[in-house]
Amino acid sequence: MKVICAVLACLYVTACASSSATGQRSASRELQWPPLPLEPRIEWVKDINDYRDAGISKGFWQRLADLVFGEDKTRIIKPYGVFCDEKERLFVVDVGASVVHVMDMRNKEYFLIGKEDKAVFRTPIAITEDEQENVYITDSSAGAIYRYSLIRKELSPFVPFKLGRPTGIAYNRRNKLIYVTDTAAHQVIAFGLDGMERMRIGVRGDLPGQFNYPTDLFVDAQGSLLVTDALNFRIQRFSPDGQLLDVFGRAGDSSGSFAKPKGVAVDSEGHIYVCDALFDAVQIFDGTGRVLLDFGSNGGQEGQFWMPSGIYIDGKDYIYVADTYNRRVQVFRYLKLGDAMVRGAKK
Known part of the structure; x- marks a missing residue:
């Protein structure tokens, strides 16, 4: 007793x-960029180290069992890919733990993909989702893409052949294609929802439309595909059918250039966000590639990064950044003109 x-x-x-x-x-204290007295356009919201930071709590008896028998390993170890869907489910691809953390912030539920399934991940990298409650996960070491049904809770291979090194992945609702970067092949491959290949984009090179170890992907509201062309130090944008639209970026250590570009994403107004793992910052560009703003610096405090990698922006302009070596996801918010004034008036 x-x-x-x-x-x-x-x-x-x-x-x-x-x-x-x-x-x-x-x-x-509030963190915002640019700092006052300028009107802020980016504000820090919170960091997520595990499901508790996403507003999810265990029931009484589960907490009692954790104290007696030991708690499950639910802390994020080494995040890379991040995705948040319209049902407020946050997916964090954890390379360090070889799992995907699923944090259902609306229904207050948490579970892992890959922990006890037959197909165990080796090096999971990125994740996306279609309209049929399926998520797709790249595994670079295995050369595989997996599909996980959120309805049936089943994990299975998605494509019938092995890729060189699949990394980035993004789904396009306009043409129902899933784009995957095969980094080792210097290409982007498009698949139908049946897992069959539809087309390939690019070859190795440094000319526009060519790639040198491409990595991360994002599909914007118009259905355009953005590709981080990592070792060409640039971002390339393509139409849904693979036609080159524009290119921007260069190697360097000044504002607007890239040292180690990784995740790419686009907000509701078409601004392009790029994580740079060496700058420990996120740079924001307009649609023409002109740098507008950057946020973050090296460190472990709120608003600081230690090798930011994946990034995702949801429909409400919340920005999720995988802060890899700080073992967390940081959440920011893009503020449209006037949003900061309205927010301040409500306080």
């Missing part, structure tokens, strides 16, 4: 400590 009482007391203290920490975080 004394043991049970002690455990219950620990649970109560843990809950209070968690609540206190949340209160301290919400009361912390």
Whole structure:
């Protein structure tokens, strides 16, 4: 009886400590870019180290079992790919743990993909989702793409052949194609939802439309495909059928140039965001490739990065950045002109 009482007391203290920490975080100083007195366009929202930071809590008996038998390994170890769907499910591809964390922020549920399935990931990198409750995950070491049904909770191979080194992945709702970068082949491959290949984009080279180790992908609201052409130090944009639209970027250490570009994403107004793992920052460009703003610096505090990699922007302009070596996902928000003033008036 004394043991049970002690455990219950620990649970109560843990809950209070968690609540206190949340209160301290919400009361912390605001981070925004550019700084005042200029009108901010980016604001820091929160960081996510595990499902608790996503607003998900375990039930009483599960917490009791964790204290007695030990807690599951649910902390993010080494995130890369990140995706958040319209149902407020946050997917974090954890290279360090070889799993995908699924945090259902609307229904307050959490589970892992890849922990106990027959097809175990070796080096999962990126993730996307179609309209049929299926997510698609690249595994670079295995040369594979997997499909996971969120309805049936089943994981299975998606394509019938092995790729060189699949990394980035993105789904285009306009033509129902899934684009995958085969980094080792210096190409982007498009697949139908049946897993059959439809087309290939690019060959190795440094001319427009060619690639030198392409990595991350993003499909914008118009259905255009953005590709991080990593070792050409640039971003290339293609039409849904693979026609080159434009190119921007150069190697360098000044604003607007790239040192180690990784994740790419686009907000609701067409601004292009690129993570740079050596700059430890996210740069923002307009549709023509002109640099507008950057945010972040090296470190482990709020708003700082240690090798940012994947990035995703949802329909509400929340920006999710995989802060890889800080073992977390940081969440920011793009503020349209006037949003900051309205937000300030509500306080």
